[in-house]
Amino acid sequence: MLSIHTIRHMRLQPGALLRAVLSGMALVMAQAVVSQTPLGLNPTQVGLNDTSAHRISDEIWQATGFGNTFMVITDQGNVIIDTSLPATAPRHKQLLQAVSDAPVRYIVLTHAHGDHTGGVQLWREEGTEIIAHSEHEEFMHYQTRLAGMFALRNAAQFPDLPRPTGNAAQAAQSNPGNYEARIQPTILFDRDYAFELGGLTFEILHTPGETYDHLSVWIPELKAVFVGDNFYGSFPNIYTLRGTKPRWALDYVNSLNKVLALQPDIMIPSHGDAIHGNAMINQAVSKYRDAILHVHDQTVAGMNQGKDVYTLMQEITLPDDLNIGEEYGAISWTVRGIYEGYMGWFDGNPANMYATPPAAVYADLVALGGGADKVAELSQQYLEGGDAVRAMHMADVALTADPVNVPALQARLAALQQLLTDSANSNEAGWLRHGINETRARLNQP
Numbered sequence: 001m002l003s004i005h006t007i008r009h010m011r012l013q014p015g016a017l018l019r020a021v022l023s024g025m026a027l028v029m030a031q032a033v034v035s036q037t038p039l040g041l042n043p044t045q046v047g048l049n050d051t052s053a054h055r056i057s058d059e060i061w062q063a064t065g066f067g068n069t070f071m072v073i074t075d076q077g078n079v080i081i082d083t084s085l086p087a088t089a090p091r092h093k094q095l096l097q098a099v100s101d102a103p104v105r106y107i108v109l110t111h112a113h114g115d116h117t118g119g120v121q122l123w124r125e126e127g128t129e130i131i132a133h134s135e136h137e138e139f140m141h142y143q144t145r146l147a148g149m150f151a152l153r154n155a156a157q158f159p160d161l162p163r164p165t166g167n168a169a170q171a172a173q174s175n176p177g178n179y180e181a182r183i184q185p186t187i188l189f190d191r192d193y194a195f196e197l198g199g200l201t202f203e204i205l206h207t208p209g210e211t212y213d214h215l216s217v218w219i220p221e222l223k224a225v226f227v228g229d230n231f232y233g234s235f236p237n238i239y240t241l242r243g244t245k246p247r248w249a250l251d252y253v254n255s256l257n258k259v260l261a262l263q264p265d266i267m268i269p270s271h272g273d274a275i276h277g278n279a280m281i282n283q284a285v286s287k288y289r290d291a292i293l294h295v296h297d298q299t300v301a302g303m304n305q306g307k308d309v310y311t312l313m314q315e316i317t318l319p320d321d322l323n324i325g326e327e328y329g330a331i332s333w334t335v336r337g338i339y340e341g342y343m344g345w346f347d348g349n350p351a352n353m354y355a356t357p358p359a360a361v362y363a364d365l366v367a368l369g370g371g372a373d374k375v376a377e378l379s380q381q382y383l384e385g386g387d388a389v390r391a392m393h394m395a396d397v398a399l400t401a402d403p404v405n406v407p408a409l410q411a412r413l414a415a416l417q418q419l420l421t422d423s424a425n426s427n428e429a430g431w432l433r434h435g436i437n438e439t440r441a442r443l444n445q446p
């Protein structure tokens, strides 16, 4: 059984699902998200009914949303940290400016994902400095370069997502150019950067993890640290199904260690709620870090023993004391992300060096097995035996031979529906819904 199945056996932490849904979804190029989770939560609704900004301390205020916006108030003007999505930014600005409408002196972007950069133009004033890490430039170009592909993947993973403007399929075929992103920051730094404003020091540290350009902001006078998307309430999306460059597990570990070394009293993630108290922060961040390190080290050990990626996806789990939930990221996807991040796509089987895929012989096997209807029967038997993933593979084999075979399409649909019923992971659920819609369309069902 594929280890994605382990997701539904994991213990849920209180509030973890909501925080996970809100967290690092990192929707590249997406304009908004309306993705129902298995429990019916809708991340775009979070904070929508807020009539005021949330006070974290006298100086730090949060507007909550799919991507929070923070305002740090000083007597020489304000600093904005992250700016949420374009659709949410106007409301966030309204709520935060009700607290203080002093000049915006700096905007700091924890990273280049669209749910953090969407309000930059809105907040920017004459003379506002915009700070990001130097990797921000390439990350923006990368997202623009592959805008069509990301549009297709986001539309699949988040089926309820309002489509980005323009035709995604058309965009997928276009070449927007390699270096065409609009680069908004006025200050790009490599290792770290610091400035003072109104008696507060803003120490900005490069903390790669969710992205290469990820940074954290430390204000020593307040013992407060902003950690962007490097921490949230589920195992992180170290590989995300919509597609991403590798996210390096050891980058997360090292960056979280940098955060711990600051000994913060307030830790402020860009999705979910701030954690107050150094002991609480230490406990949460250490567990999170150790969970990532455990999966990394187990994967490396298995690779060095010559184990294949599927074996490790099935074998590697978290011990109970490191269980941080898998409602957003998943251990098995992370194992594969680490494995293929380190080794790339080739699995060591000479048959797989070539452009002819295994599926090229499926039609012959189906003929040998008595035809697509027979293979669809096997699929149904797997499903009845409780193995929906094998059922789906078997249906796919039949459909390679006969793409409109109704029993195979019905078996595939039933397998997908069973997996969706059992799913407790919002990203898994998104792709299952995508598969269901696609299979229904092939069956001409509404």
Ligand SMILES: [Zn+2]
Residues within 6 Å of the ligand: 023, 024, 025, 026, 027, 067, 113, 115, 116, 229, 270, 271
């Ligand atoms: Zn985010």
